[in-house]
Amino acid sequence: MPTAALWAAVEPLLPAAHRLGRPRVCDRQMFFAIFYVLRAGLQWKALPRCLGVASTAHDRFQRWVAAGVFRQLWVLGLLELHIESRLDWSFQSLDGCQTKAPLGGQAVGPNPTDRGKGGVKRHLLTEAQGLPVGLAVTGANVADVIQVQAVFDSMPVLPSPDTDEFPQGFCADKGHDAKAVRHLIQQRGYVDHIQSRDQEATLCKTPGYRARRWVVERTHSWFNRFRRLLIRWEKQVDNYEALLHLACANIVWKQSLLFG
CATH class of the missing domain: 3.30.420.10 (Ribonuclease H-like superfamily/Ribonuclease H)
Structure with missing residues (x-):
């Protein structure tokens, strides 16, 4: 899994979050979920629930891809x-x-x-x-x-x-x-x-x-x-x-x- 230093490096690069709607899942959890998909090679739908909802992780990934994170x-x-x-x-x-x-x-x-x-x-x-x-x-x-x-x-x-x-x-x-x-x-x-x-x-x-x-x-x-x-x-x-x-x-x- 990614280290705390890697998260500390990526956190300032993340785009600002929208404040309306449901409570937002924290970016740190989503970053770890994305890294887990990369490392383990599983499909997004197979993401363990303890790491977050698969659709939320994939949506966050798409947003960060668009931002060039x-x-x-x-x-x-x-x-x-x-x-x-x-x-x-x-x-x-x-x-x-x-x-x-x-x-x-x-x-x-x-x-x-x-x-x-x-x-x-x-x-x-x-x-x-x-x-x-x-x-x-x-x-x-x-x-x-x-x-x-x-x-x-x-x-x-x-x-x-x-x-x-x-x-x-x-x-x-x-x-x-x-x-x-x-x-x-x-x-x-x-x-x-x-x-x-x-x-x-x-x-x-x-x-x-x-x-x-x-x-x-x-x-x-x-x-x-x-x-x-x-x-x-x-x-x-x-x-x-x-x-x-x-x-x-x-x-x-x-x-x-x-x-x-």
């Missing part, structure tokens, strides 16, 4: 770490992960690895510690190479200027191997580390070489611990992205609390 929570955590110079910009890793989307909806496409069934892909960029710093959502049939710019555009924070003297690495698999991508990362001042698994495995045998691509793959594994993200049930892409942003926020704020 979950993205702001992620951004706030990154900004705090960035100001304290606790983000490691020595290299960044990018990778995509496909999941099923049986109900269809926005940003869903035929999954080429699942007999053309409906699927979604999250394109995730992390810094060197594995903290998510960029995220884009597309259909499962969208090629990785055409989403690199979109992921860069989604970054809430950018490396500090004082890191320019230390070239930053850009790490990705062969799915991102294209002239346009290499040109893009060169324009941004990155050192190219787009390699296949075999190439990186060979380089890992070199003394002093630091493997990089596994970092983003580990972060995808962290995402999959939120069982609601294993299969996309949301038809509206805004709702799905909000759950991803909440997972991002939890990972970032957990890092802040561990080393704060």
